[in-house]
Amino acid sequence: MRVYNFSAGPSMLPESVLAAAQREFLDFSGTGMSVTEISHRNPKFEEIVSEGEALLRNLLRIPDDYAVIFVQGGASTQFAAVPLNLMHKKKADYLVTGNFAKKAYQEGLLYGDAAKIASSEDRNYTYIPDPDAVPYRNGTDYVHICSNNTIFGTRYTKFPQTEAPLVADMSSDLLSRVIDVSKFGVIYAGAQKNLAPAGVTIVIAKRSLISDPLPVCPTMLRWKVQDENKSLYNTPPCFSIYMAVLVLRELAAKGGIEAIEQINEYKASLLYDLIDNSSFYRNEVCKKDRSIMNVPFTTPSKELDAAFLKGAEARGLVSLKGHRLVGGMRASVYNAMPIEGVQALAAYMKTFEKEHCHENFET
């Protein structure tokens, strides 16, 4: 039985995409080879990479003067690539709104004067600092944010307007909502939430910013090199790129990001409305900053949380355990989570509340 997988990442992929990949797993595009076996220099695979870039450019309306590349190592590797490509004046501002934003900041410290100019650590990252009230410094190379905070369930609904180029880790919300790429200097995202199996990372970078990486930047982390080689400087993570293309085709066929965003808003509202209309479930996040990708919530006690998770599992609603930094539950409802999956979770939440709301519990 196929389950509804609420994992924060790696996470669900569209069943139609999985089925298509399964069908041609031993014979990619009539080549008599698996896509896992084909040379990355084979024209059929080069077409896949080009198609992936073109689909991303169309779906996100990426301006022509931006590079769009597929790289390896996850967002965590980009935490270093950002300063290594951009930190010429050795000065950068970081807004720390969660665990990964903090890791990006700590990596920045390896290469220069990285400053934590705003943070929501004081209330366990349950809100996003007002981007207009942040004391940006003068003369920085960039300002770094994490647009959606997977662990804590927050997101920016308004992005900083900064003199320095804005750099965003969008690992958990790229392709889930409409963004104006031209407002960013660099966007990067591990693909394993909304796009593909783990192993490929997307970088979208304004070309004028990336022409001069620092001398200590490893060649493989030089965005310019990857751009000039159309993501084929060395052997790329072929299978993950192929799967990304299958997913991107489906996003395009579904009506693009505008349509996807509407569905995602709807899916998240099913859960938030239920939580807000209940005195049993709680979500600690400042309402205006709530993520539509990751919905953390708790019941009135740890014991009930455990019982909730056990019952969910039995119903095929899996990977709902919250991150240890937050506790409780977390429903990650990325692009590939069907509405039916969210409805099934909501129905179970109602049933569970009804069964347990009259129990004595410590609040």
Added chain:
Amino acid sequence: MRVYNFSAGPSMLPESVLAAAQREFLDFSGTGMSVTEISHRNPKFEEIVSEGEALLRNLLRIPDDYAVIFVQGGASTQFAAVPLNLMHKKKADYLVTGNFAKKAYQEGLLYGDAAKIASSEDRNYTYIPDPDAVPYRNGTDYVHICSNNTIFGTRYTKFPQTEAPLVADMSSDLLSRVIDVSKFGVIYAGAQKNLAPAGVTIVIAKRSLISDPLPVCPTMLRWKVQDENKSLYNTPPCFSIYMAVLVLRELAAKGGIEAIEQINEYKASLLYDLIDNSSFYRNEVCKKDRSIMNVPFTTPSKELDAAFLKGAEARGLVSLKGHRLVGGMRASVYNAMPIEGVQALAAYMKTFEKEHCHENFET
């Protein structure tokens, strides 16, 4: 029709492994999820990573004081990771025996006094310099070699014995022949030749050497960090690791590396014997240094090379075109190439020679 794919990498995978992965592609180990969707923190996936490490340790008899990690970015990323983890005295020796050995050397130059102390560039990399006659320098951090040179079809049959730790890029021959890991400080290998789909890289490193990476080393390139986190510091390339484990299980079941090496020696001999007994085909490599993984060869003319490739393709013998730096043909016969595939190629070579050996051609 499944073809015989002689690609230099990505390359063939065992058909049994592909079929097994296909069967459970939508339901990994009874989880109701694809292995491409499962969280890397799921115990079932953590088991896969542990099993992969254990299988590598057994198959290669890796001493306990060596780290065995799965990382991303290919060998090309390790070209930087090597100096970034090891180059404390900023001095290292490189033996340049091919294109990738040269790239590793050039990357070393970014971080210190990397010296090309031996090279076979003078004869287009058709031989391996005698490791005992190389002028190793004193006080180096390491000596770097590439054990098998994919493009040129050479390999070391005797490894350097050096005071400084020996570091080897074994991307194209790890797991294809018996090696004594204890003689090396560090071994690394992109997996897409003998082990798995592209996207995962193996690093085997003596722990005492890797405790103190350079301050500018990105966290993700710190072998120590990856070792301490059992390859799960961030989201790993889950699917490639899973496939690697399926392949490793099969290697173990086949009798381990000793058995595999015998088969590989036999497969290569089918081609080299044919070439050596022919005045039609040529292989330019010094006999004692011939690779058993990559067999480059030419016919008497470029026109016949082109005709050979066309006829091969029609027979389902694909990706035989030689690298542009060498020309002609190259048959890569990694672990997963069945003996039947090599026999089919040899039979075609004989037929082609018979049909064309009396033609007038320029020599």
